[in-house]
Amino acid sequence: MRIAVAAGPRGGGALRALAEDGSPAGPVQVVPDLVAAIAERERDDAPRWVWASTARLYPRLLDADVRVGRCHDLELVESLLLGHAGRYGEPRSVPAAWARLRGEPVPPDRPPQEESAQASLFDDDPGGRDDSADDIGRIVAVHAEQRRAIAGLDGFALLAAAESAGSLAAAEMGHDGLPWSAEEHDALLTELLGPRPPGGLRPRRLQDLADRINAAFEAPLGRPSSSPHQPPINRRAPLGRVMHVNPDSPAQILKAFASAGLPVPSTRAHVLKQLDHPAVPLLLEYKELARLHTAHGWAWLDTWVSGGRFRPEYVVGGVVSGRWATSGGGALQIPRVLRRAVVADPGWALVVADAAQLEPRVLAALAGDRAFTEAAAHGDLYAALSDAFRDGGGEGSARDKAKIALLSAMYGGGTGEAVQLLAILRSRFPDAFEYVESAARAGERGRLVRSRLGRTCPPPSAGWRELTSAGDDDTLPEPRQGSAARALRSRGRFTRNFVVQATAADWALALLASLRRRLTALAPSSSPHPPPVNRRAPLAVPRLVFFQHDEVIVHTPTELAGDVADAVRASADEARRLLFGDIPVVFPMEIAVVDRYADAK
Known part of the structure; x- marks a missing residue:
């Protein structure tokens, strides 16, 4: 079941049940207390909620101790669909999507500081009339159009679901906070x-x-x-x-x-x-x-840490590759020296897990290179590949050479020792090499490349096209020809890495969604170590408190730490199967159960 949500002024709003294809499955229900209505339907039906923006609405629910299992974030999905069509930068709001549906002028997105979860989508006066009943019709129409578009794109339904699940996790992590000792x-x-x-x-x-x-x-x-x-x-x-x-x-x-x-x-x-x-x-x-x-x-400590928690503001899909960003607090750049300030509460532990050699494993899964895939079935991928590089030139171990070759292939290196090592990689693992080479050639031709699930790179700029279109003209001055060649190589390096990094982001979001669901299932009926009064989550439930690219931290009652570690491993394997099916490539998670983050590595 899906239920569309429109927030109105003064805490009210509107709901409407939907079929899976997005068509209405019931009348509009105007409610005076939107949070209470969502809590009741979540408890009774556990639907997938369809709303304009998790980042704006969900914090309001979290403040009332209401959590939901699933959602469809219209703005995030609209961004993904616009990107897939090569239309990066176009407005993504529900009003903008509604205007595109009707062939009307598209309004710009509002700056984040001007938006409010309390306000009607289309009413500039949040204290004025209640337009939520009208808004719900537009939300339903935009959602139905998105469902229609997604149905024609292989893998995109999973991408939309994972991106939306990530939005829930981001809001929850900002609400719960990372345990942080100010002392x-x-x-x-x-x-x-x-x-x-x-x-x-x-x-x-x-x-x-x-x-x-x-x-x-x-x-x-x-x-x-x-x-x-x-x-x-x-x-x-x-x-x-x-x-x-x-x-x-x-x-x-x-x-x-x-x-x-x-x-x-x-x-x-x-x-x-x-x-x-x-x-x-x-x-x-x-x-x-x-x-x-x-x-x-x-x-920073005065601004971002309160009540024993650091509460960052994550931006889901803030980077074109699908990686997250933050709008404040620098959660993705916590210096290693400060990790000793990340301390679990008494009776609790931190389960710190990160994916080992994620991007090379993703390349193995994408390319389907038999020899490379067999190597990726081992714990240390670089060590498994090292036999191919024992006779390679230069100094360093065979494992180091394998690492240099793989990173050069994915990131576009090609000078010095890397040239010889890349030649070995091409000879021993031709399909893996050709996968990223093909992406690079597509980029140099100005084409779009996509992740496994359909996340799409931005198109080149008009200036790039103008510069590179004349790159083969021998009558141009040498500086112009050189600039064109550099622009082509730069675009090729970007696209060769995009297909791997964006697919790694797809995998990480699938991991996050699966782990979030599994942690909820671990909630004990009671615990000898209830959370301290300054912790806003009301139950002694393991919570995701940190996510960075390929690393997660779960804050958990100590007695559940082993179950949480098992949940992380199971989630990594589920993410592998969702993206790639039943393949021999493994995605091992390096897991540590510690009292403080600094002790994990």
């Missing part, structure tokens, strides 16, 4: 940076490094280094002094090195490491600590 975080910052400084001042450790950096630039340089392993850029400066260098200013750092006789093009770490100057190690340490202070320092 551990503060202690770590104090250990690395010194005590918390007054507003606007540098922490003591950063100030000390800034002073030492200035001193290093002020002092005359000594005799040249006698190291037998000189870096590529190793020029000693003439005697001179540079005063008052602000290490937060790249321009001042560049000027200081130039004044010391060491001109460099940037202050990137790999550039600085080529210099032989006493300020370099100090600058590298300063940059690392300053990045921590700026991105995850005390201000």
